[in-house]
Amino acid sequence: MTYEELLTEIALKDERIIVMTAENRALIRNMPKNIGNRFIDTGITEQTMIGAAAGLALRGRIPVVHALASFLTMRAFEFIRTDLGISNLPVKLCGFIPGFLSDGNGPTHQAIEDVSLLRGIPNMQVFAPADENDLVAMLPEIINSKSPAYIRINHRKTDYQYNHTPFEIGKAEEISKGNDITFLVYGLLFENTMKAKAILEEQGYSVGLINIRSLKPIDEELILSIANETNLIVTVEDHFLTGGLYSILAEIFLKNKMTANVFPMALRERWFKPALLSEVLEYEEFTPEKIAEHSIRELELLLQKTI
Amino acid sequence: MDKTKIKELQELATRVREHIIRMSTNGGCFTGASLSCADLIVYLYSEYLNVNTNNLKDPNRDYLFLSKGHDVPALYGTLAELGFIEKDRLKNHLLTKDSIYWHPNVNIPGIEFHSGSLGHLPSVGIGVAMDCKLKNQTNRVIVITGDGEMNEGTFWEAILVANAYKLDNLVILVDRNHFQANIRTEDLIPLEPLVDKFKAFNCTVNRIDGHNFEALEAAFKGLKYDSGKVNVIIADTIRGKGLPSIEERADRWFCNFNADEIQDLLKELHGELNATLESETLIVR
Numbered sequence: 001m002t003y004e005e006l007l008t009e010i011a012l013k014d015e016r017i018i019v020m021t022a023e024n025r026a027l028i029r030n031m032p033k034n035i036g037n038r039f040i041d042t043g044i045t046e047q048t049m050i051g052a053a054a055g056l057a058l059r060g061r062i063p064v065v066h067a068l069a070s071f072l073t074m075r076a077f078e079f080i081r082t083d084l085g086i087s088n089l090p091v092k093l094c095g096f097i098p099g100f101l102s103d104g105n106g107p108t109h110q111a112i113e114d115v116s117l118l119r120g121i122p123n124m125q126v127f128a129p130a131d132e133n134d135l136v137a138m139l140p141e142i143i144n145s146k147s148p149a150y151i152r153i154n155h156r157k158t159d160y161q162y163n164h165t166p167f168e169i170g171k172a173e174e175i176s177k178g179n180d181i182t183f184l185v186y187g188l189l190f191e192n193t194m195k196a197k198a199i200l201e202e203q204g205y206s207v208g209l210i211n212i213r214s215l216k217p218i219d220e221e222l223i224l225s226i227a228n229e230t231n232l233i234v235t236v237e238d239h240f241l242t243g244g245l246y247s248i249l250a251e252i253f254l255k256n257k258m259t260a261n262v263f264p265m266a267l268r269e270r271w272f273k274p275a276l277l278s279e280v281l282e283y284e285e286f287t288p289e290k291i292a293e294h295s296i297r298e299l300e301l302l303l304q305k306t307i
Numbered sequence: 308m309d310k311t312k313i314k315e316l317q318e319l320a321t322r323v324r325e326h327i328i329r330m331s332t333n334g335g336c337f338t339g340a341s342l343s344c345a346d347l348i349v350y351l352y353s354e355y356l357n358v359n360t361n362n363l364k365d366p367n368r369d370y371l372f373l374s375k376g377h378d379v380p381a382l383y384g385t386l387a388e389l390g391f392i393e394k395d396r397l398k399n400h401l402l403t404k405d406s407i408y409w410h411p412n413v414n415i416p417g418i419e420f421h422s423g424s425l426g427h428l429p430s431v432g433i434g435v436a437m438d439c440k441l442k443n444q445t446n447r448v449i450v451i452t453g454d455g456e457m458n459e460g461t462f463w464e465a466i467l468v469a470n471a472y473k474l475d476n477l478v479i480l481v482d483r484n485h486f487q488a489n490i491r492t493e494d495l496i497p498l499e500p501l502v503d504k505f506k507a508f509n510c511t512v513n514r515i516d517g518h519n520f521e522a523l524e525a526a527f528k529g530l531k532y533d534s535g536k537v538n539v540i541i542a543d544t545i546r547g548k549g550l551p552s553i554e555e556r557a558d559r560w561f562c563n564f565n566a567d568e569i570q571d572l573l574k575e576l577h578g579e580l581n582a583t584l585e586s587e588t589l590i591v592r
Contacts, residue, residue, distance in 0.1 A: 054420075055430070
């Protein structure tokens, strides 16, 4: 089932759903004919779309709004914070091409601070599905939630077609446990991290893998238990180092007066090189091989220090 | 509108202005902007809007959104006079025990949505107006905006979208007091010819004297809600209206007067004296 098929099914069952877009229709092209005037395209007006979504929500609707992640979360940030955050209105913000998915567009389109920005808004929930199956598994719960939410839309079909478990808000998906290295990952990098895990396992390492899914609320309990069970945690994210998953871990550990060995793979104080996605992953060293290589190197350094 | 009604509205507006003056001390408020739109708000709540203390949750009520926000003392005063809130609550202005502060918030019965960040509520009004249309309801959505607020791009963006969706149930009421915060609009970011601008955006436009209840009545009763076009009423007003000592003065936007000045201003409102104001009140926020 695709994102559009599921959203159409949900909208047809529930009159409260209004599907909106700031003229980004790539994933919802058939919705106008399927849901009629509950499809509202406001044109290239991210801010007005958010304000109008607030008005619709005041009247009891659940607007599911779409725009490119960078313009949705940054151009319209103050509208999101002021019109949705302050009043805690259940508008669902669907950001297209977040992170590396903006591939060849260039830095204007790179939403790599979106997690940091959106999780800073009181009441706002933040989600990042690993692939299309995961998105479809997560969407009904997200729409059912009474909170405003931001979803890093990732509708990629992967070649491994991982069969994700049912979703619960605030819960991560534990793919495997491992004593040597545990990967914490969200979004499209789940695929390459899965493959990195396979490489490491072939070399005899015990590898854990967590699909974070829900960045806010975060699965604090699972993260704390992993910190006690594994030598090295590796966070893998197509986001600035500041404010993303690595920061979330730092906050959790400090709050619980503990520490852990965490190696972050993220973008450090710069935008990524624009190119086709496969090229970007190569250049920025997020291929399975590079993720595995960096992780082994960090683990070896750690073990040398311990000795 | 007969003379008795006009007198009744004028007296109500005077009582609302008294509330505004009384909120202009102990921290103060945006006195000038509140006084300019007092007659608009008094007229709408008394004569036009289908909203009262019994239908605040009724989906068929009319909606009023105060987009410029800092004129909210005029709304607090009107809501107190019309029984939406206890008049005594106005004494809680700027106290943490209540929610009566410089910008609107939904803890006050009768206030539909918070504002304060300019250029937001035209789009929130669009969402409400869209939903009324989707449900075939005939409620009206009125958004009061300031003229300085029309510097914001999102104001014009919202007008484009509203007309694209033929939201003729949306009324933009411009409190045209001719001032930005600190400077006359025409001396900073000129807006005229404003009627032409709205016409070019495909709105139905009317321009009236915003302190004349008969003119307000004629304009609102003449609105067409089946034209497919957003209705705009430009109400020419005077910032500080009712108090000659502060009317149209650039330095009387945010005012925080001392107790003696408040007493003098209350007398001035009733034509009993001209207040002499010592307080330095140009506070740029």
